Amino acid sequence: xxxxxxxxxxxxxxxxxxxxxxxxxxxxxxxxxxxxxxxxxxxxxxxxxxxxxxxxxxxxxxxxxxxxxxxxxxxxxxxxxxxxxxxxxxxxxxxxxxxxxxxxxxxxxxxxxxxxxxxxxxxxxxxxxxxxxxxxxxxxxxxxxxxxxxxxxxxxxxxxxxxxxxxxxxxxxxxxxxxxxxxxxxxxxxxxxxxxxxxxxxxxxxxxxxxxxxxxxxxxxxxxxxxxxxxxxxxxxxxxxxxxxxxxxxxxxxxxxxxxxxxxxxxxxxxxxxxxxxxxxxxxxxxxxxxxxxxxxxxxxxxxxxxxxxxxxxxxxxxxxxxxxxxxxxxxxxxxxxxxxxxxxxxxxxxxxxx
Amino acid sequence: xxxxxxxxxxxxxxxxxxxxxxxxxxxxxxxxxxxxxxxxxxxxxxxxxxxxxxxxxxxxxxxxxxxxxxxxxxxxxxxxxxxxxxxxxxxxxxxxxxxxxxxxxxxxxxxxxxxxxxxxxxxxxxxxxxxxxxxxxxxxxxxxxxxxxxxxxxxxxxxxxxxxxxxxxxxxxxxxxxxxxxxxxxxxxxxxxxxxxxxxxxxxxxxxxxxxxxxxxxxxxxxxxxxxxxxxxxxxxxxxxxxxxxxxxxxxxxxxxxxxxxxxxxxxxxxxx
Numbered sequence: 001x002x003x004x005x006x007x008x009x010x011x012x013x014x015x016x017x018x019x020x021x022x023x024x025x026x027x028x029x030x031x032x033x034x035x036x037x038x039x040x041x042x043x044x045x046x047x048x049x050x051x052x053x054x055x056x057x058x059x060x061x062x063x064x065x066x067x068x069x070x071x072x073x074x075x076x077x078x079x080x081x082x083x084x085x086x087x088x089x090x091x092x093x094x095x096x097x098x099x100x101x102x103x104x105x106x107x108x109x110x111x112x113x114x115x116x117x118x119x120x121x122x123x124x125x126x127x128x129x130x131x132x133x134x135x136x137x138x139x140x141x142x143x144x145x146x147x148x149x150x151x152x153x154x155x156x157x158x159x160x161x162x163x164x165x166x167x168x169x170x171x172x173x174x175x176x177x178x179x180x181x182x183x184x185x186x187x188x189x190x191x192x193x194x195x196x197x198x199x200x201x202x203x204x205x206x207x208x209x210x211x212x213x214x215x216x217x218x219x220x221x222x223x224x225x226x227x228x229x230x231x232x233x234x235x236x237x238x239x240x241x242x243x244x245x246x247x248x249x250x251x252x253x254x255x256x257x258x259x260x261x262x263x264x265x266x267x268x269x270x271x272x273x274x275x276x277x278x279x280x281x282x283x284x285x286x287x288x289x290x291x292x293x294x295x296x297x298x299x300x301x302x303x304x305x306x307x308x309x310x311x312x313x314x315x316x317x318x319x320x321x322x323x324x325x326x327x328x329x330x331x332x333x334x335x336x337x338x339x340x341x342x343x344x345x346x347x348x349x350x351x352x353x354x355x
Numbered sequence: 356x357x358x359x360x361x362x363x364x365x366x367x368x369x370x371x372x373x374x375x376x377x378x379x380x381x382x383x384x385x386x387x388x389x390x391x392x393x394x395x396x397x398x399x400x401x402x403x404x405x406x407x408x409x410x411x412x413x414x415x416x417x418x419x420x421x422x423x424x425x426x427x428x429x430x431x432x433x434x435x436x437x438x439x440x441x442x443x444x445x446x447x448x449x450x451x452x453x454x455x456x457x458x459x460x461x462x463x464x465x466x467x468x469x470x471x472x473x474x475x476x477x478x479x480x481x482x483x484x485x486x487x488x489x490x491x492x493x494x495x496x497x498x499x500x501x502x503x504x505x506x507x508x509x510x511x512x513x514x515x516x517x518x519x520x521x522x523x524x525x526x527x528x529x530x531x532x533x534x535x536x537x538x539x540x541x542x543x544x545x546x547x548x549x550x551x552x553x554x555x556x557x558x559x560x561x562x563x564x565x566x567x568x569x570x571x572x573x574x575x576x577x578x579x580x581x582x583x584x585x586x587x588x589x590x591x592x593x594x595x596x597x598x599x600x601x602x603x604x605x606x607x608x609x610x611x612x613x614x615x616x617x618x619x620x621x622x623x624x625x626x627x628x
Contacts, residue, residue, distance in 0.1 A: 189474040191464035194453075198461040201450030208410065208432050208442055210462030269452040318452065 011262045012274030014313045018260060018306065019277040019284070026288030033291035041168040042290075047283035048176035049231055051276065053250050054257040055176075055183045056227035058275040060220045061258050062187070064200035064267025065121035067221065069110060069128035070228040070254060074247030076136050077103035077229025079149065082242035086151030087144050096157065099233050100226060106132060107225020111218030129251065137244050150241040162237025172234050179227065184272040196220065200267025256303060257282045260310040264318060281306065361424045363388045363557050364409070364440075364526060369418035371404050371581075378404040379415070380582040385574075386526060391548060391558040393568040395601050396578035402561050405578070406528050409559070410442040411435035439525030443515040445534060451504030455488075455496065456480040458503045459518050487517040491547055509540030516547050520554070527551060528559040533567050545571050565597050577601060 026034045033039060053070050060067045081099030084090050110128055114121045140147060153162060163171045187193035195216045198206040207213045228247070236242045261278025263270030282303065289299040362385035371379040379401050386392055396402050407413040408420075411429040419426050422438055429435050435442070450458045456477060465476040465483075481499025488496040491513050496506070503511060512532050519527045529548065533541035548571050552558055562568050568575065575592070577585040577600045585592075585600050592600075602610070616626035 191466055191473075191475050194457050194461055194464050194475060197453050197457065198450055201453055201458075205444065205450065206461065208412075208444070210433060210436050264452070268450060 011269060011271045011317070012277060014310070014317070015260060015262045015274040015277035015281070018310065019281045022281050022284045022288070022302075022306075026284060026292065029294075030288055030291030034288055036291075037167055039287070039291050041170075043280070043283040043287035044173060045168070045170045046287055047279045048170060048172040049234065050250065050253055050257055050282060051176040051279045052172065052179055052231040052234065053224070053227050054254045054261075054275055054279050055179050055272060056220075056223040057254045058258045058261065058263055058270060058272060059183060059187065059196055060121075060224050061255075061263050061265070062200045062267055062270045063196045063217065063220050064203065065114065065217065065220070066255070067107075067110065067125050067224045068122065068251050069106065069125040069132060070224055071248035071251040072129045072132035072136065073103050073106050073225050073228040074232040074235075074250060075242075075244055076106060076132055076232070078232030078236045078242040078246060079136050079140055079244060080229075081233045082149040082151045082236050083140065083143055085154075086149050086242075092154055092157050096233065100229050103225040103227075103229020103232070104222050105225070107222040107228075108218060110225070111221035114221070115214040115217050133244075133248075140244050147244045148241055151236055153237050153240055157237050160237075161234045162239075170238065172231075172238075175230065175234065180272055180276055187272055192216070192219075197268060200264075200269070202268075253282060256307050259314070260306055262310070262314060262317075264314050265311070269318065278310075360387060362386055362421075363423060365421045365424075366405075366408070366415075367419050367421065369405075369408060369415040369420070371401075371408060371413060372416045378581050379408070380580070381418070382578070382581075382583050383418075384576055384583070384586075386557045386559060387574070388525065388557045389552060389555045390573040391552050391560055391571050393572035393575045394559060394561045394578065395563075395565070395568060395575060395597065397563075397601055400578040401581035402578055403530070404581070406442060406530060406559065406561060409435070409526075409528060410440055436522075439523060440528065441519035441522065441524035441526070442528040443512065443519060443530065443532065445531045449503045449511050449515055451502065453503055454500045455503055455506075455514065456484045456499030459484040459487075459499075459514065459521075463522060483521070484514075487521050488514060491517045491550075492543065507540065509536050509543055512536070512540075512544050513547055516544075516551065520551060520556070524556060526557045526559065528561070530561045531563065532560070533562065533564060541567065563601075565594055565601070569594060569597070 030039075053074070057067050057070060077099045080102040081095045084098055085092055085095035106128065110121070110125055113119070113124045113128075117124070137147065140149065159171070161171060161175070165171055165173060187196060195206070195211045198209065198211050199213060199216055203213060228250070231250070232242070232247060235246065257279040258270070258275055259265060259278070260281050261270070261275035263275065285302050285306065286299050289296045289302075364386040366382060366384045366386075369379055369382050370377065382401070382405065384392070384405075394402050394405065404413065408415050409429065411432045411434050414428065414430060420429055421427060427438065429438065429440070450461065453461070457475075457480070460480050465479045466473045467476045467479075468474050477499075484499045485496055488510075493506075493510050493513055496510070503514070506514065516527065516529070516532075532544050532548075536544065545567060548558055548560065552571070552573075558571075560568065560571065573589050575585070575587055575589075575597065576583055577597070579600070613626075620626040
């Protein structure tokens with residue numbers, strides 16, 4: 001019984017409820033189309049691709065930063081790979097690592113600027129988003145005289161990054177699962193996970209406690225740069241071409257998925273499992289709309305509402321977590337009570353404090 | 356206590372200038388083990404700058420720091436930690452949304468396994484944190500998975516002190532540890548301060564509260580406008596003298612006279628000047 005109670009207090013619980021809700025919602029209004037394998041593959045593919053970016057971005061956000069440059073980095077990674085293998089015809093063994101390295105490098109640059117200048121990561125990555133987009137446009141046009149580079153993707157790359165598992169289920173799903181396992185491992189099992197939470201909780205206190213704040217921050221931005229480039233290359237492998245304007249929509253999609261997944265915008269709290277649910281929720285809403293016969297414009301409305309509800313839920317949770325123990329006499333069994341109980345305790349505490 | 360001992364840390368003529376503003380002006384201090392040094396002063400008197408110099412966040416513009424008599428610059432918080440200097444901030448310097456075991460060991464995690472499979476040893480961490488908290492009198496903590504934010508202000512303060520003691524701090528700097536606490540909790544924190552002192556730690560207590568300072572302090576230093584205005588030992592000054600010093604001497608007497616004139620003025624009227 002106490003296990004069940006603990007479950008409802010976990011950060012991913014609200015995200016899970018959200019996913020369940022939108023699934024049932026579209027299963028009802030989109031019946032029976034919504035549960036067909038092709039439709040399932042449709043939203044699962046969207047979730048997998050978004051997840052490649054959303055998971056590392058979630059780590060950045062748990063550490064209290066934002067990364068708005070993932071869209072431009074995606075394009076930079078994809079274009080690097082496409083120009084090297086498609087335009088110059090060099091082998092994948094050069095093109096693939098180069099694409100991933102370019103993404104990781106610009107992530108490194110983000111992290112370096114944020115830690116050295118102490119500027120807000122919102123501004124730094126916004127500047128990177130525009131600056132890098134210009135750079136990718138410029139270099140691509142100078143090299144290839146076009147803005148779209150097509151690639152004859154080799155069999156090995158296609159089957160790894162761009163292939164289909166079964167029916168229309170993409171290989172990206174496998175990459176997504178691997179990414180989820182790696183990110184969860186880092187956050188829950190290693191000391192680095194502890195450093196990430198501490199950094200998002202209170203940077204000054206983390207520094208005082210001996211957490212290498214600069215190294216962790218730079219590493220996290222490198223991670224989101226890597227994830228963006230990986231998705232860029234995956235998309236090239238899927239579609240056989242790279243476009244300079246690709247990927248910008250992922251900037252906001254990733255933030256929606258992460259916040260709906262229960263990560264606090266202020267950092268310090270969140271879970272990869274929650275982010276996976278957030279990503280699935282996003283994908284179901286954006287794809288499920290097609291099986292209802294409604295105009296697809298409505299999905300944006302639902303996403304907007306979900307985002308708002310998620311932020312409110314997250315803030316409520318934080319308030320409960322922070323105030324649950326103000327009353328010193330609370331016994332352990334009471335302190336573990338359900339959120340509803342805790343909110344009534346909160347009122348009592350507030351009244352007690354007024355005296 | 357009159358014989359000359361080598362202080363664990365001594366600051367000699369430290370000055371810190373921030374772009375033309377003198378935050379610390381030629382301050383010298385001695386910090387002895389087994390003693391509580393109370394750092395008193397009004398807001399903006401330079402207390403925070405001084406503790407940031409001690410904890411490695413700032414480096415003095417001039418002046419030297421000696422540790423056990425040897426000259427030893429403190430260039431980073433890491434350096435300070437290596438010298439056994441541990442700073443506990445007003446709100447415990449802890450992470451409200453982390454579990455107690457994770458927060459307690461942040462930056463110094465116990466691990467098991469090797470290489471990429473080196474994992475955070477949650478079981479050991481949980482056992483240690485519960486044991487240390489219980490030893491400090493916080494008996495209701497029985498589970499290391501509990502969120503720090505669910506502890507009261509005093510308990511968080513105590514957990515931060517427990518952390519410093521556990522990691523072998525030699526100097527513990529407490530920044531306004533009792534400012535946000537109720538009477539009972541403040542007393543508990545002061546008791547822990549006395550325990551730490553008895554264990555031989557040097558404690559630097561930064562506070563506004565003269566009563567708390569006089570309860571535990573062995574040695575007092577008052578800062579005014581970045582300079583050391585007074586340096587005395589327990590029993591050498593009265594409470595009134597200390598309060599006056601903290602408020603900048605005469606300023607306090609004037610203010611009290613003015614307040615008194617308000618009290619004696621008839622209701623609804625401004626006092627006559």
